[in-house]
Amino acid sequence: MTDLPLHFSAEIAVARAAGTPIVALESTIITHGMPYPQNLETARLVEGDIRRNGAAPATIAVMEGRIHIGLDDTELETLAQTRNAAKLSRADLAVCLATGGIGATTVAATMICAALADIAVFATGGIGGVHQGAERSFDISADLTELSRTPVSVVAAGPKAILDIPKTLEVLETLGVPVITFRQDAIPAFWSRDSGLGTPLRLDTASEIAAAHRMRARLGLPGGQLVTNPIPQEAEIPAETLLPLIARAQTEAEEKGITGKAVTPFLLQRLFELTEGATLTANIALVRNNARLAAQIAGALPA
Numbered sequence: 201m202t203d204l205p206l207h208f209s210a211e212i213a214v215a216r217a218a219g220t221p222i223v224a225l226e227s228t229i230i231t232h233g234m235p236y237p238q239n240l241e242t243a244r245l246v247e248g249d250i251r252r253n254g255a256a257p258a259t260i261a262v263m264e265g266r267i268h269i270g271l272d273d274t275e276l277e278t279l280a281q282t283r284n285a286a287k288l289s290r291a292d293l294a295v296c297l298a299t300g301g302i303g304a305t306t307v308a309a310t311m312i313c314a315a316l317a318d319i320a321v322f323a324t325g326g327i328g329g330v331h332q333g334a335e336r337s338f339d340i341s342a343d344l345t346e347l348s349r350t351p352v353s354v355v356a357a358g359p360k361a362i363l364d365i366p367k368t369l370e371v372l373e374t375l376g377v378p379v380i381t382f383r384q385d386a387i388p389a390f391w392s393r394d395s396g397l398g399t400p401l402r403l404d405t406a407s408e409i410a411a412a413h414r415m416r417a418r419l420g421l422p423g424g425q426l427v428t429n430p431i432p433q434e435a436e437i438p439a440e441t442l443l444p445l446i447a448r449a450q451t452e453a454e455e456k457g458i459t460g461k462a463v464t465p466f467l468l469q470r471l472f473e474l475t476e477g478a479t480l481t482a483n484i485a486l487v488r489n490n491a492r493l494a495a496q497i498a499g500a501l502p503a
Contacts, residue, residue, distance in 0.1 A: 204316055205265060205266045205297055206267050206317055207266040207267065207268050207269065208317070209272055210270075211257075214256075220254075221256070221495065221499045222498060223255045223322065223495050224258050224313070224319045224321065225243075225247070225250075225257055225260065226259075226306065226307060226324050227260060228288075228305060229242075229243075229487065230242075230259075230304060231279060231304040232465045234484075236281055237280070238480065238484075240277055242484050243280065244276070245484070246487055246488055246491045249488050249491045250492075250494070253491075255494075256270070257270070258270040258314075258319060259271045260313045260314065261275075261303065261304055262296050262297055262301065264300060265299075266297070267316070269313065269319075279302075285303055286301055287304060287306060289306045290312060291342065293305075306328070306342075306343065307324055308345075310324070311346050311347070311354065314352050315351060320353060320413065320498065321353050321413075321497050321498040322355070322494065323355045323487070324356050324487070324490065325390070325487045325490070326356050326357050326358060326361070327354065327356045328341025328344070328359075329344060329359040329360070329364070329371070330363060330370075331463065332362070332364050337459070340371065344371050347423055347425075347426055348377050350423065351422070351424050353410075353413045353427055355429055355490045355493050355494040355497065357428065357429055357430065357431050358388035358428040359387075361390040361391055361439075362446055362449070362450070362467045362468075362471075365389060369387065372426065373400070375423070377424070378426065379426045380412065380427050381403075381427075381428045381430075382403065382409070382428065382429045382493060383402070383404050383430075384430055385399055388428050389439060391431060391486070392439040393430040396439070399428065406497045406500050407500040409425070409497050410501045411500075412425060413425055413497075427493070427497070431489060432485055432489055435482050437475065437479065437482050442471075445474045445475065446467070448470075448474065449467045450467065453470075
């Protein structure tokens with residue numbers, strides 16, 4: 201641990217010493233997922249939700265050549281106003297650290313950093329996956345392979361709705377990643393509670409999810425778990441409302457030649473515009489909901 205470029209915030213250092221449960225949080229949702237100041241307000245709300253559920257929030261980002269495990273309020277505000285933060289995944293995490301850059305962690309990079317810091321549970325909005333048209337572009341998120349190799353349970357509202365969800369689930373099955381839906385039989389689709397696809401696995405309590413996490417470790421199985429947690433009913437946007445808008449935004453992205461890491465931020469921004477802000481409201485509700493469940497799962501794991 202001492203050889204790793206890890207910097208623990210004061211809150212996380214105290215939590216580690218006291219054996220308090222810790223929940224990791226990604227930072228691309230701050231730098232690339234929401235506009236300022238909503239991104240800062242949401243980050244503070246999410247951290248507060250985790251604290252109220254008995255855990256310590258560890259927002260993860262790269263700053264000054266170190267992986268910050270937990271950000272103080274000044275660092276959080278600095279990140280929220282940074283316009284040129286790198287979007288870090290497995291491929292570019294080390295380069296950003298070596299060059300002293302500032303970077304926000306995706307699902308994959310957050311999992312890596314959380315595992316380095318011995319954090320077993322991570323709350324996010326939605327995971328990346330297989331993009332529409334991946335049979336031509338080969339655009340498949342590194343989040344999927346990270347879930348197959350890094351032992352962190354990830355709580356999300358399902359794959360992002362802009363993705364090819366059936367293909368995403370097929371890849372996860374091939375990689376041996378358990379996909380567990382919390383308290384329902386259908387896979388949620390980010391802003392919508394029901395993707396129309398059945399879930400491979402269902403568990404109804406945080407303690408059951410924690411037990412499954414522990415059992416994977418006992419069996420020596422690599423990788424983590426994907427816990428799909430439906431958006432609260434009062435906050436969801438029905439799939440039938442979203443699908444035509446997603447198709448329109450994807451067509452615009454293709455016409456503009458937008459590819460790679462730029463695709464997701466572009467689509468999310470266009471959907472925010474096309475829904476007159478409804479997707480942002482839903483996004484805040486679902487990430488807070490995921491944070492609460494993640495804190496409960498972390499609390500059910502041994503210190």
